[in-house]
Amino acid sequence: MKLFSSTLLFLTTILSATAADWPEAGARAYWNQGKAEISSYALNQNRYGELHAGDAVLIFVSEPFSRSKQVKLDDYATAGDDLVNVLKLNFTKKFLTGIYPYSLMLSTFTPADGVSPTLKTTMTGQEWCGHVFSQANLRSDGYEMQDFSYFETEGDTKSTLPATLLEDEIWSRIRLNPGSLPTGKIGIIPGQFVARLTHRPQKVEQAEAVQTAKNDLTEYSLKYLTGSDRVLTISFQTAFPHQIISWQETYTDFSGKQLTTTGKLTKTILTDYWKRHGNSDRELRRELGLSTER
Numbered sequence: 089m090k091l092f093s094s095t096l097l098f099l100t101t102i103l104s105a106t107a108a109d110w111p112e113a114g115a116r117a118y119w120n121q122g123k124a125e126i127s128s129y130a131l132n133q134n135r136y137g138e139l140h141a142g143d144a145v146l147i148f149v150s151e152p153f154s155r156s157k158q159v160k161l162d163d164y165a166t167a168g169d170d171l172v173n174v175l176k177l178n179f180t181k182k183f184l185t186g187i188y189p190y191s192l193m194l195s196t197f198t199p200a201d202g203v204s205p206t207l208k209t210t211m212t213g214q215e216w217c218g219h220v221f222s223q224a225n226l227r228s229d230g231y232e233m234q235d236f237s238y239f240e241t242e243g244d245t246k247s248t249l250p251a252t253l254l255e256d257e258i259w260s261r262i263r264l265n266p267g268s269l270p271t272g273k274i275g276i277i278p279g280q281f282v283a284r285l286t287h288r289p290q291k292v293e294q295a296e297a298v299q300t301a302k303n304d305l306t307e308y309s310l311k312y313l314t315g316s317d318r319v320l321t322i323s324f325q326t327a328f329p330h331q332i333i334s335w336q337e338t339y340t341d342f343s344g345k346q347l348t349t350t351g352k353l354t355k356t357i358l359t360d361y362w363k364r365h366g367n368s369d370r371e372l373r374r375e376l377g378l379s380t381e382r
Contacts, residue, residue, distance in 0.1 A: 109173070109201035111265040112328050119175060119200070123358040124149035127331070128376040129351040133183045135190070135285060137343030142183025142190075143378055144351045146332060147361070148263055151176045153197055158208045158225055173200040174207065177260045181281070188216035192281055196256050202265025206257035211280035222280050226251065231277070233290060242287065252292055255279040255310070255320070262308065262324050262332060269308055271297045278315065286341060288315065301326055305333060317346070331356065 110116045129144040152164035153174040161167050179194040191214045198206045211222045218238030225232045230251045237243030252275045261268055275292050283290050293315040300307045309321040318339040324332045331353075338348040354377045364372055370380040 109199070111202035111268075114328060115200075115264070118329055119148075119150040121358070123360050125329075125356060125358055126361060126376065127356040128354040128378055129334075130354055131181060131183060132350045133181060133190075134337070134339070134341055134347040134349045135183070135185050137341065137345040137347070139347055139349070140183040140185055140190075142181060144182075145178075145180045145376075145378070146259065147176075147178040147180075148260070149176050150174070150200065151197075153207065155207070158197070172204075172207070174198055175200050175260050175264055179259065185215075190215045192284070194256060194280060196254075196260055198257050198260040198264065200264065202261065202268055205251060206254055206260070209254060209256045209280065211256075211284065213284050220284060222284070224249075224254070224277075224280075239287070242289075249277055249290065250275075250292055252277060258308065258310075258322065259332065262322065263330050266299070266306065266308070266324070266330055269297070269299060271299055273297075273313070276310070278312070278318070279320075282316075282318065282337070282339070286316065286339070291315070306330075316340070 110119070125148045127146045129146070131142040131144040132139045133142055151174055152161045152167070153159070153172050154161050154167065155170050155172050161171060164171050174197045177196045181190070181192040183190050193212050195210045196206055197208045205226055207226050209224045213220045220237040220243065223234045229248060231249045233247045233249055235243050235245045253270060254277050256279045258269065274295055274297050276295050277290055277292055280290070294313045296311045296313060298309045304326055305323050306326045307321055307323050309319065312318045316339055318337065320335065320337045322332060322335045324330050334350065334352045336348050336350045338346060340346040355375065357372065357375060359372060373380050
């Protein structure tokens, strides 16, 4: 039975997750060593009919999460059944378009069992014209979507979308349980980054999903059949911990040009970055190949 083929299955599987659930041997030890995995990528981003060089960073870290409040728990020792262990992803993109910079950040909170649906996503975008914020929360009737923007037609809005696979959770599901990713024709909610950059409202679209093993690497590819001409392909290590090596995303932006965004792995480190806030810790950014300046 394909995951996410039934809304009822999608909504009820979350009830079976526990704080101790990890889908693969060694996963608990890897993701609960008190450090985050930080990977930097060389980015070439499609925007305004050109490719713009920049940096992307994927930060994966295990956190105790509240099922009811959908925030990180302060006192998880007494949370009881409200506790769910999640793999949090913070995904950032930074690039320049002419004189002004773009800064995008996506956060996803996916239960560590590798099967249950993502509980929450947020996305922020900042550039010199203004900034935007989007949030999706899993509720009993689907995903509650909220969008705030300086564009009249994009904010401030609220809507509910059917509970189905989020493109934004694929990155974490690859790391947790790539076998849980559906294949064939699927319903999917496109990613919040591309919704922002193409100025398209999010809704359930149809896509063709293919997973292909190529020796040490596996590719997961989405070809959208409705909504846009996008094709997204993510390449990752076949063996645990399934590190993401690269991705490419081809689509026609509002300029009318079809270009391919790419991200290629530069460096990975494991560190408790939330403690590394001194001037001397900028060396870690240098190790990742990121700017140490403001």
